[in-house]
Amino acid sequence: MEHNLYLPKLAEITGIKEEVAGARAIKTFRTAFTNGTRLEYRCGQCAMLSVFGKGEAMISISSSPLVKDYLQFSILKMGRVTTALHELEVGDIIGIRGPYGNGFPIENWKGKNIIFIGGGIGLAPIWSVLQTTLLQKNEYGELTLIYGARTSNDLVFRQECEDLKRKMSVFLSIDVAEPGWNEFVGFVPQNVLDKKPSPSNTVAITCGPPIMIKFVIKALKDLHFEDGQIYTTVENKMKCGIGKCGRCNIGPHYVCKDGPVYSWAELKNLPQEY
Amino acid sequence: MEKILSKKALPQWVKTLTSYKVYFPKKDKDERWNYAEIDHEDINLAFLNTTLPPKKLLFPQKELFLEFAKTADGDQETLEVKEILPDEQPVVIFGVRPCDARAAWLLDKVFAGEFTDPYYWKRRNQTTLVGLACDTPPWENCFCLSVEGSPCSEEGLDILLTDLGDKYFVKSLTEKGATLIRAGKKVFQNPKPEDQKRAQAVQAESVKKIKRQLKDARAISSTLKRMFDSPLWDEESMSCIRCGICTYLCPSCHCFDINDELESASPLKGNRVRTWDTCQFPDFTMHSSGHNPRPEKASRLRQRLCHKFQYFVETYDKFQCVGCGRCISLCPVGIDIIKVLEKVNQHGT
Numbered sequence: 318m319e320h321n322l323y324l325p326k327l328a329e330i331t332g333i334k335e336e337v338a339g340a341r342a343i344k345t346f347r348t349a350f351t352n353g354t355r356l357e358y359r360c361g362q363c364a365m366l367s368v369f370g371k372g373e374a375m376i377s378i379s380s381s382p383l384v385k386d387y388l389q390f391s392i393l394k395m396g397r398v399t400t401a402l403h404e405l406e407v408g409d410i411i412g413i414r415g416p417y418g419n420g421f422p423i424e425n426w427k428g429k430n431i432i433f434i435g436g437g438i439g440l441a442p443i444w445s446v447l448q449t450t451l452l453q454k455n456e457y458g459e460l461t462l463i464y465g466a467r468t469s470n471d472l473v474f475r476q477e478c479e480d481l482k483r484k485m486s487v488f489l490s491i492d493v494a495e496p497g498w499n500e501f502v503g504f505v506p507q508n509v510l511d512k513k514p515s516p517s518n519t520v521a522i523t524c525g526p527p528i529m530i531k532f533v534i535k536a537l538k539d540l541h542f543e544d545g546q547i548y549t550t551v552e553n554k555m556k557c558g559i560g561k562c563g564r565c566n567i568g569p570h571y572v573c574k575d576g577p578v579y580s581w582a583e584l585k586n587l588p589q590e591y
Numbered sequence: 592m593e594k595i596l597s598k599k600a601l602p603q604w605v606k607t608l609t610s611y612k613v614y615f616p617k618k619d620k621d622e623r624w625n626y627a628e629i630d631h632e633d634i635n636l637a638f639l640n641t642t643l644p645p646k647k648l649l650f651p652q653k654e655l656f657l658e659f660a661k662t663a664d665g666d667q668e669t670l671e672v673k674e675i676l677p678d679e680q681p682v683v684i685f686g687v688r689p690c691d692a693r694a695a696w697l698l699d700k701v702f703a704g705e706f707t708d709p710y711y712w713k714r715r716n717q718t719t720l721v722g723l724a725c726d727t728p729p730w731e732n733c734f735c736l737s738v739e740g741s742p743c744s745e746e747g748l749d750i751l752l753t754d755l756g757d758k759y760f761v762k763s764l765t766e767k768g769a770t771l772i773r774a775g776k777k778v779f780q781n782p783k784p785e786d787q788k789r790a791q792a793v794q795a796e797s798v799k800k801i802k803r804q805l806k807d808a809r810a811i812s813s814t815l816k817r818m819f820d821s822p823l824w825d826e827e828s829m830s831c832i833r834c835g836i837c838t839y840l841c842p843s844c845h846c847f848d849i850n851d852e853l854e855s856a857s858p859l860k861g862n863r864v865r866t867w868d869t870c871q872f873p874d875f876t877m878h879s880s881g882h883n884p885r886p887e888k889a890s891r892l893r894q895r896l897c898h899k900f901q902y903f904v905e906t907y908d909k910f911q912c913v914g915c916g917r918c919i920s921l922c923p924v925g926i927d928i929i930k931v932l933e934k935v936n937q938h939g940t
Contacts, residue, residue, distance in 0.1 A: 321674055321676075321709045322706050322707075322708075322709070323656050323657070323709075323710075323849070323863075324657060324672070324674050325672065327670065327672065369659040369670065369672070369851065369859060369861070369863075370659070370851050370853050370856065370859050370861050371851060372849070372850055372851045372863075373849060395879040395880055396879025397879075399879065410670045412672065526880075526882075527882060552878070553876065553878070553884060554875075554876050554877065554878055554879075556847070556848055556849045556868075557847070557849065559705075559706035559708075560704075560706065561701055561702060561706070561708060561845065561847070562846060562847050562848070562849070562868070563845060563846030563847070563868070563870060563898075564846065564868070564870070564875050564876050565876075566894075566898075566902065567884075568897070568901075568902055569901070569902035569903075569905040569906050574705075574706075588819050588897075590884050590885065590890065591884050
């Protein structure tokens with residue numbers, strides 16, 4: 318019998334960082350398999366996390382595959398499983414199976430500029446690519462981050478974003494003005510249009526709420542990006558992770574298996590149902 | 592291998608299958624045909640078709656995936672997760688209609704591929720399907736011929752029986768089928784040339800009796816693509832009461848859910864189970880944020896039909912519908928996929 322794909326491996330939570338407090342709380346969890354093994358994965362791939370007794374949730378891996386000490390997940394407290402995850406402590410055991418999905422084709426982006434465009438918790442899947450390309454900075458062109466959230470308190474990796482400003486261009490935004498906020502005020506797509514990144518030798522990758530993704534793509538098109546230069550990672554409800562349970566499909570594609578990463582050239586030809 | 596089995600000898604054959612769990616169609620307390628483990632007095636293949644397809648014996652409505660439990664030893668807590676695969680138990684299902692066997696053949700495609708489903712295949716590999724060719728369409732809405740099936744198709748089956756009146760023409764199609772015939776060797780006779788001719792005649796006659804037809808099914812895939820944003824979906828789904836019967840009774844629908852069920856919260860003990868699910872329920876696709884890619888009935892009816900007649904065709908070059916007609920005959924509000932697809936074809940071409 319082959320390995321049972323539905324069987325999670327046990328992992329210990331080795332670190333928890335509170336990114337955002339309040340009703341839309343976000344925590345970053347670091348985990349390590351209890352049997353000492355490591356997961357080989359690609360930037361943009363996901364893993365199915367188990368809180369035994371609550372169920373499973375598909376979460377994108379936010380750490381770089383080049384980092385071998387831990388697997389990192391940044392998780393918005395939203396449903397049954399993510400709420401249970403937020404109640405866990407360092408030392409608690411969860412289950413992990415995966416990795417799932419295709420990941421970003423970053424090998425094809427060597428020598429190109431990369432613009433990362435994130436909204437809210439949508440920075441998590443992008444973070445893996447950002448960290449990886451930053452660790453191999455001499456192999457890529459200019460790196461730029463355009464990232465926004467509802468309020469300054471909703472920004473994840475807030476301190477890391479500030480630190481990044483020494484290494485690359487970082488443009489932050491919040492939806493509504495706040496005292497003491499010196500950066501852009503408005504939605505992420507507006508910030509993209511404001512910063513006017515050039516499409517020349519550039520790849521743009523975006524993740525955020527579905528509505529943000531749609532308008533970011535529109536903004537990039539307005540800035541003359543070609544469909545093949547725009548990448549996004551799609552989220553849908555998932556149960557199996559292997560293209561069998563039937564719910565995450567966009568047309569004939571199962572996002573868990575054939576996605577979650579799509580170029581706009583691919584995604585625009587699928588039914589707009591995500 | 593081809594054999595002749597007299598109808599009287601059928602129970603004798605079944606009696607030789609001592610190592611198997613044997614299922615036959617049986618009328619349940621609600622007067623519906625269903626597959627049930629036999630008591631040996633009730634061996635009978637005089638039925639049309641079952642309400643619930645035999646799918647449930649390969650892909651149960653609810654099945655255990657794994658057990659988890661926390662045990663405490665002093666201050667030390669240990670979490671144990673135990674894989675629970677189906678029991679080793681050869682199964683034989685008698686009286687599988689060719690459409691339902693074709694549906695199993697389609698499920699095989701879904702549960703195989705790059706990621707093999709160990710639960711499905713454990714059951715599938717130890718199950719022998721003994722088909723019964725339809726000499727009369729079991730339902731008024733049978734349309735197997737329109738979706739590349741037939742009342743005597745062999746895909747998915749291990750043995751096909753054709754009713755010749757007082758006897759069956761028995762055709763073995765796989766090694767599993769041959770094993771089953773070898774088990775009952777004394778009860779079979781070798782066919783005479785006229786038996787073969789009679790079987791062919793019965794099959795040819797049965798094909799003529801299928802009344803309903805979905806015209807030009809292969810063209811529907813591209814029409815559906817063009818009709819994605821059509822207002823037709825709203826009109827056609829208006830009467831849907833989202834009961835999900837169309838998918839739960841479908842022999843080829845495979846959508847499922849995975850959930851944890853607790854026996855005890857403290858100390859933690861419970862099961863992870865797979866259950867059938869349906870694309871006709873709004874929460875099937877609803878994100879925990881409330882965002883839903885398929886929020887209206889229209890998008891869900893469209894999904895069911897597109898999955899069967901476009902997406903599956905694009906992926907596997909087969910319809911994901913075997914034309915059994917259950918979803919038409921048993922829909923409480925009379926949604927008829929043949930009529931809907933004909934409208935799609937009319938409007939989209």
